Amino acid sequence: PPFLHRDNRGFIEEICKNVVSDMDAYGVCVVDDFLGAETGLAVLDEVKRLYSRGDFRDGQLVTNLITSDLKTIEGDKITWVDGKECECKNIGLLISQVDSIIVHANKMSDNGKMGDYVISGRTKAMVACYPGSGSHYVKHVDNPNRDGRCITAIYYLNLNWDVKEHGGLLRIFPEGWSDQVANIEPLFDRILFFWSDRRNPHEVQPAHQTRYAITLWYFD
Ligand SMILES: O=C(O)CNC(=O)c1n[nH]c2ccccc2c1=O
Numbered sequence: 001p002p003f004l005h006r007d008n009r010g011f012i013e014e015i016c017k018n019v020v021s022d023m024d025a026y027g028v029c030v031v032d033d034f035l036g037a038e039t040g041l042a043v044l045d046e047v048k049r050l051y052s053r054g055d056f057r058d059g060q061l062v063t064n065l066i067t068s069d070l071k072t073i074e075g076d077k078i079t080w081v082d083g084k085e086c087e088c089k090n091i092g093l094l095i096s097q098v099d100s101i102i103v104h105a106n107k108m109s110d111n112g113k114m115g116d117y118v119i120s121g122r123t124k125a126m127v128a129c130y131p132g133s134g135s136h137y138v139k140h141v142d143n144p145n146r147d148g149r150c151i152t153a154i155y156y157l158n159l160n161w162d163v164k165e166h167g168g169l170l171r172i173f174p175e176g177w178s179d180q181v182a183n184i185e186p187l188f189d190r191i192l193f194f195w196s197d198r199r200n201p202h203e204v205q206p207a208h209q210t211r212y213a214i215t216l217w218y219f220d
């Protein structure tokens with residue numbers, strides 16, 4: 001019921017414990033039901049409005065792949081949001097929630113890997129849309145050459161997403177886990193954290209439905 005607001009502090013505490021232990025153990029952490037349906041839907045609404053306004057630009061270097069049968073596959077489209085824009089209030093709320101998790105988790109873990117970083121800042125929020133029709137992202141490392149980014153946080157907005165039908169799976173190939181991979185479904189109100197460096201090569205498999213995500217990169 002709407003009057004039962006999330007007991008925010010306890011909620012944040014709880015999530016931080018998971019983030020710290022998963023990041024230390026696997027370098028990857030997934031949290032579901034991060035904002036709750038009401039706020040999640042409000043964020044999705046703002047993203048759709050931005051997209052319909054045509055603010056998005058081509059994300060990847062190669063924007064449209066001309067496939068053999070001359071079907072162009074559009075690449076991902078992106079736009080940057082700092083969260084203070086008046087029509088992005090809920091995206092701003094998402095950003096402040098992620099900030100509090102990262103800052104708190106950073107403080108909580110003294111000797112763990114989270115503790116090895118002193119988070120000094122982050123990028124703006126990158127709102128990405130894979131327009132479906134096979135758009136994907138080739139296997140890559142977000143920060144291969146020590147550009148300062150240490151943690152990638154991705155919030156997904158895709159209602160009733162079914163990977164079997166819609167594709168769009170994020171596959172991470174965590175270094176040191178030889179044949180193990182992490183298959184992350186881009187489900188609504190799910191947030192994912194992972195080390196941005198070479199420990200986590202990853203790819204976005206072809207999406208056959210419009211696929212939205214909001215990414216923040218934290219600097220040490
Ligand atoms: O959406 C996902 O599940 C994962 N997404 C990514 O790894 C990813 N990584 N780096 C980018 C750089 C520029 C534009 C889009 C991206 C991008 O979607």
Ligand SMILES: [Fe+2]
Nearest residue numbers: 140141142202
């Ligand atoms: Fe990436």
